[in-house]
Amino acid sequence: MTEIDDTDRAFLRALSADATLSAGELGRRFGLSQPAAWRRVKRLSDAGILAGRRVEIDHEALGFGVTVFLGVKLAAKGRVSLEDFERAVAAIPEVQLVHHVLGLYDYRLRIVARDLSDFERILRRRIMTLPGVGEVEANVLLSEERRPGPI
Missing domain, CATH: 3.30.70.920 (Lrp/AsnC effector binding domain/regulation of amino acid metabolism (RAM) domain)
Known part of the structure; x- marks a missing residue:
């Protein structure tokens, strides 16, 4: 199991609300540089915690x-x-x-x-x-x- 911290949890909450957020926007929201935010997203993706990004369709x-x-x-x-x-x-x-x-x-x-x-x-x-x-x-x-x- 991959260890996640409070910043990872905040990223997950933000991405679940809006899957289109860029690493730059995540970094600005949570006080990280764009590369640091991108590395976190990549680590969460590589670990299988982020299993893709979806668009919600209003049926x-x-x-x-x-x-x-x-x-x-x-x-x-x-x-x-x-x-x-x-x-x-x-x-x-x-x-x-x-x-x-x-x-x-x-x-x-x-x-x-x-x-x-x-x-x-x-x-x-x-x-x-x-x-x-x-x-x-x-x-x-x-x-x-x-x-x-x-x-």
Whole structure:
């Protein structure tokens, strides 16, 4: 495990809020030179703590007004490999996240859709036709109070 200090934690908080911050800007914010800030970011990246930079897309602004969390229980785990299901579900662009979980369901998917009828189309034509799909349970997102950030 890589040791991190308070400055590293501050960098992680700042980058999680705005992944486009340059090493120069990080240095100015936290009293370091640009090269020193760059070395810290590189060390965090090399250690796997910073695993990439992402842009947050506002799905609603693009016309995707419905987010659904879908629990999927595979019908027969022995007949269909988990890899076959994962490969097939990853090809559906509306599926934003695929989590293999323990519990009542085998997978938890985050799906975006234009509206409920669009979600029904995705469910009937795309999800229910995937290899091994048995039971599903849908939960529609009403609001999101907190977005993931650094620990």
